[in-house]
Amino acid sequence: MIILAIETSCDETAAAVVKTQKSVIKPLSSVVSSQIPLHRKTRGVVPEVAARAHIRKINAVVKKALTDARIGLKSIDYLAVTNGPGLITSLLIGTEYVKALSLAINKKIIPTNHMSGHLYSAFLQNPQLKLPSINLIVSGGHTYIVLLASKNKIKIIGQTIDDAAGEAFDKVARMLELPYPGGPEISKAALHGKRDYDFPRPMQYTKDYNFSFAGLKTAVLYKIRDEKLKMSDPQVVADLAFSFQNAAVDVLVAKTIRAAKQYKAKSITLSGGVAANKKLRKDLGDAAKKEKLKLYVPDFKLCTDNALMIANAAAIKLQGGFKPVNYTKVKVNPGLEI
Ligand SMILES: Nc1ncnc2c1ncn2[C@@H]1O[C@H](COP(=O)(O)OP(=O)(O)OP(=O)(O)O)[C@@H](O)[C@H]1O
Ligand SMILES: [Mg+2]
Structure with missing residues (x-):
């Protein structure tokens, strides 16, 4: 199974690809475009500014994740996306992008909790802990x-x-x-x-x-x-x-x-x-x-926001029996608990 995941819950635009074989989750690519320089001026994230930056960057970030993984859209089995918690305007960019992609390539979606992404990031290099x-x-x-x-x-x-x-x-x-x-x-x-x-x-x-x-x-x-x-x-x-x-x-x-x-x-x-x-x-x-x-x-680069942790959490959700959903069923929830 190949999963393409997208993360835009706050101020990083990120995409990653993983390949799963039974219980093994193998990272194929991980691209993170950080907005830190953009938010330095205001010493914090301005939601509207973050959302606009996601719009500008998301296509290039996804393309690079696919190129780095050496796959095309046709090889993808499932899409995963962070649907909460996070800033609503930021979350909407990623989820709407993934919904459109889902419709275009006719693949189902695994909506994924950002905090479960963080949690399971510690399992990526140690799945058998x-x-x-x-x-x-x-x-x-x-x-x-x-x-x-x-x-x-x-x-x-x-x-x-x-x-x-x-x-x-x-x-x-x-x-x-x-x-x-x-x-x-x-x-x-x-x-x-x-x-x-x-x-x-x-x-x-x-x-x-x-x-x-x-x-x-x-x-x-x-x-x-x-x-x-x-x-x-x-x-x-x-x-x-x-x-x-x-x-x-x-x-x-x-x-x-x-x-x-x-x-x-x-x-x-x-x-x-x-x-x-x-x-x-x-x-x-x-x-x-x-x-x-x-x-x-996790490694330092996996601690702060990234899409590899989302792809990994989505794969674990799938292994746990979750049935991926149609794009009409993906709802954003900024206050989602883990
Ligand atoms: N070396 C460090 N020491 C302490 N805090 C750090 C360090 N590096 C990053 N942080 C903090 O980690 C936070 C960013 O982490 P993360 O990207 O997971 O948060 P978020 O995605 O904005 O929030 P959440 O995951 O709760 O939605 C910031 O508060 C940042 O200051
Ligand atoms: Mg985070």
């Missing part, structure tokens, strides 16, 4: 701990009650006057941090597996205000980034490990844009090792 697994998904708009008892049985056991982890990184980066996107800038600045302000670790010891990052973000704001800290001093920026990152990572690691113990997980996965954070990868890996568990993390 042992279940049950506890999976931490940390991205720009979401923070989930999910339990996978079997490959297609996703159960949310914890999530953020306010800001997502990536959102907190981005908002703190703004306070530190760092460029967009903030997450990678915080981790770069944190490398030079010397002083730890010991910010709060919200909800670290609550019995549930939920997170809260709003208070931590406010603690950074108050520290800047109360100590009249100036962002013109690179050491101040480095110390604040270092202290914020330490607090955020501590909470994420502590809750994930506790969930893994409670649910007797045989492995742990980490995915989503914030999974690109080196400190989180290291600390969670070390903590997992102490519990004799292995942590699986």
